[in-house]
Amino acid sequence: MKCENAMKLLQMSSRSEADEAALQEHLRQCPDCRQFAQFLQECDSAVQDLMEEPPERLVRGVMWQIDPERMEQRSGKTPRRRVPFVGTAIAAVLALVLVGVCHFAPWSKETKAPMELSENATLAEKSADGFLTGATDALPLEAEYAADGAPAEISSGSAACTAVLTSRDFDAPEGCELLMQQTQVADVKAWLDSTIGAVKEELPEGTCDIALYSVPREILQSLQTRYDIRVESPSDDWEICTLAVIMPQEEK
Amino acid sequence: MDEQELVRKAAEGDTEAFEKLMLRYQKPIYNLALRTVGNAEDACDLAQEAFLRAWRSLGSVRSDGAFSTWLYRTTMNLCIDHLRASKRRKTVSLVMEEDGEEQTFDLPDTKPLPEEQVFAKADREAVRRAMDSLPIEHRQVLTLRILNDLPYEQIAEILQVPEGTIKSRIYRARTALAKKLQEIGNISLLSSSKKMKGRKRL
Numbered sequence: 001m002k003c004e005n006a007m008k009l010l011q012m013s014s015r016s017e018a019d020e021a022a023l024q025e026h027l028r029q030c031p032d033c034r035q036f037a038q039f040l041q042e043c044d045s046a047v048q049d050l051m052e053e054p055p056e057r058l059v060r061g062v063m064w065q066i067d068p069e070r071m072e073q074r075s076g077k078t079p080r081r082r083v084p085f086v087g088t089a090i091a092a093v094l095a096l097v098l099v100g101v102c103h104f105a106p107w108s109k110e111t112k113a114p115m116e117l118s119e120n121a122t123l124a125e126k127s128a129d130g131f132l133t134g135a136t137d138a139l140p141l142e143a144e145y146a147a148d149g150a151p152a153e154i155s156s157g158s159a160a161c162t163a164v165l166t167s168r169d170f171d172a173p174e175g176c177e178l179l180m181q182q183t184q185v186a187d188v189k190a191w192l193d194s195t196i197g198a199v200k201e202e203l204p205e206g207t208c209d210i211a212l213y214s215v216p217r218e219i220l221q222s223l224q225t226r227y228d229i230r231v232e233s234p235s236d237d238w239e240i241c242t243l244a245v246i247m248p249q250e251e252k
Numbered sequence: 253m254d255e256q257e258l259v260r261k262a263a264e265g266d267t268e269a270f271e272k273l274m275l276r277y278q279k280p281i282y283n284l285a286l287r288t289v290g291n292a293e294d295a296c297d298l299a300q301e302a303f304l305r306a307w308r309s310l311g312s313v314r315s316d317g318a319f320s321t322w323l324y325r326t327t328m329n330l331c332i333d334h335l336r337a338s339k340r341r342k343t344v345s346l347v348m349e350e351d352g353e354e355q356t357f358d359l360p361d362t363k364p365l366p367e368e369q370v371f372a373k374a375d376r377e378a379v380r381r382a383m384d385s386l387p388i389e390h391r392q393v394l395t396l397r398i399l400n401d402l403p404y405e406q407i408a409e410i411l412q413v414p415e416g417t418i419k420s421r422i423y424r425a426r427t428a429l430a431k432k433l434q435e436i437g438n439i440s441l442l443s444s445s446k447k448m449k450g451r452k453r454l
Contacts, residue, residue, distance in 0.1 A: 011423060014403070043426045046379040046433070047398040054282035058296050059274045062303045067267035221297050 001026040006033045010040055061225030188223060189245045213243045259319045263310040270310070274303050277320065280400040281327050287395040288331035290384050298334055302327040324402075324410045328392065335388070382432035390425035397422050 006026045064071050192213045220241045261269035286295035396407045408415040
């Protein structure tokens with residue numbers, strides 16, 4: 001066998017028995033090809049060592065998205081409805097707060113720098129505008145937030161995603177979605193505070209604190225899978241999700 | 253249950269069958285994403301997205317061969333889109349230029365390591381760094397061929413290039429990896445790769 005053939009055979013993904021025998025015979029006689037074979041072997045074994053086990057959340061996260069009922073049964077949790085886009089009972093509250101968000105210009109000069117700030121700025125504003133497409137209810141406190149008198153522009157066709165995150169044990173109004181253990185909500189909130197920074201926190205009066213975050217798609221996706229949260233969005237065409245985190249107010 | 257049957261059932265909406273398919277492919281898909289984008293968090297998200305797309309498109313994917321090829325290709329495309337997007341978005345990078353020279357700051361791994369594993373880990377870390385520094389075409393073929401053990405024919409289908417190109421690309425990728433390891437100072441491939449110079453390319 002010529003060296004050239006041996007090299008070809010060495011690099012094939014599979015070899016016939018006859019080829020294998022001829023190759024081994026050649027390798028016994030040819031130090032150069034033996035060296036080449038050793039190089040391939042070492043290279044392959046070095047790469048194979050890089051194989052890693054996927055995290056558990058990979059399959060679980062997908063299963064939560066495609067079959068939440070089954071996952072709920074498996075986890076022994078009480079079956080619950082799929083999370084609607086925005087819980088109807090708190091939609092009005094959110095709409096109110098989001099009007100505020102628009103006028104507070106969330107990513108203005110003093111914003112705590114989130115990752116990739118410059119590009120998110122535009123997206124966050126677009127997203128907040130887009131949300132208002134659905135938030136047309138009369139809002140008693142609107143004036144307080146829309147203090148500069150600018151009308152809450154309702155843009156059409158702008159993609160937006162909004163989601164509500166609150167705890168299972170929070171005595172929320174009917175229709176409000178109960179998603180997680182309160183400690184987990186606090187956990188997520190603390191993380192969001194440190195990385196993204198809330199846009200508007202704590203309603204002045206009421207039974208709960210609402211913090212709003214403009215969460216980039218990738219971050220929301222990783223939150224969803226990490227905590228098994230499911231956020232349904234009417235379209236895939238969005239980059240920033242306006243995420244409201246609702247916590248019961250601490251007793252003062 | 254064979255793969256074709258699982259794909260057929262999943263296409264009919266059987267989530268349990270789809271879960272079995274995911275369990276079968278999660279490791280190669282995750283590792284393909286991991287070696288392409290370089291970080292575990294993004295790799296997991298991208299692998300999930302690939303599976304979700306597969307779930308939505310199962311109706312149009314028929315045979316088992318076609319399913320895995322489709323899945324690898326989708327993962328690959330998602331990873332490339334992700335890399336392009338993050339390149340566009342990136343304003344703060346872990347690579348900093350100082351006196352004209354690029355310095356990379358690696359985030360510390362906080363997991364404790366058993367002492368006896370330190371040497372093995374160091375070698376593996378060198379290989380990982382060498383691998384991650386290769387051009388994407390090389391990482392792709394090394395991952396698909398060596399890590400995931402796919403035949404040339406399927407790799408050619410996944411990457412949609414001729415089989416001959418795949419073979420020569422794998423050869424170049426191996427040589428490039430050996431060179432990188434040499435630069436980093438890993439000994440194991442040094443002796444063999446020295447003599448690779450002057451070798452005829454296939």
